[in-house]
Amino acid sequence: MKHYSILRLITSSVILVTAMAFSCQDHNIPDPVTNCNRVDGTPRAFNCEFEYVKAEFYDIFQGSGDTTYYATATPANPDITLKEGERGRWILSYVSMFYFIPLKVKVTVKRIAPAPSGSTYLLRQDLLVTSQGTEFPTTKDFLLPADEDLTPVNINVPVGGTYTYHTTYNFVGNAGYSGNDIDYGLKSDYYYLIQNVETSKSLRQAPYNYTLYRDMAEAKLKFRTTIIPGVCMFCKQDS
8 A cells, every 4th residue: 555655646746737739720520429429339418529639658768868659549549569668667566566657648639529618628547447347547546536636727729620738647556477577467448538627517417427437528548558578687487
């Protein structure tokens, strides 16, 4: 639990994002109704305002300041592969094999429907979905942060315009071994979500009674992650 308490403070500090809005136009704009289904495949009660374009995972190396892009997730290509720079880079304790993986991400979304007057938005992340369909935080807290615990942002772009923000996606858990390689066991579906604050409030209430953040979201990006283990310098010996 000590690890989790420390990480809760760390992840609270990295949720803050910096963002840039671009007014470029894209005339290939999806129908906000057909592009906006709930998890069960039925249409959402309200039109969705956005779609995700891409999420680019990268790192900035200390000293040189060089930026290296690892992988890009898109709605059409959600599978990403991350190469571990050195063996056990993200392992915090070899006793418990506890890991913390903070990945820098550049996220781009596109507006596909007009914004209701006075709209503000929540950029939700660090969310995984179990095989049973349960939404759970990647940071191992027992509950996902409530909407009121997130900081709203303004996204002032026209229909067809794009909005880009930089953030950090966090993976936390306990690794194992696959032969001599470390296995981080990232087998869940992970998500980025955008929520309209007022729309989410409405969808929680009757007659809608939505409970899943993915159903309340104006857009969602699902991705799956595979880590290629780093070079084995001091491998675990077979008994």
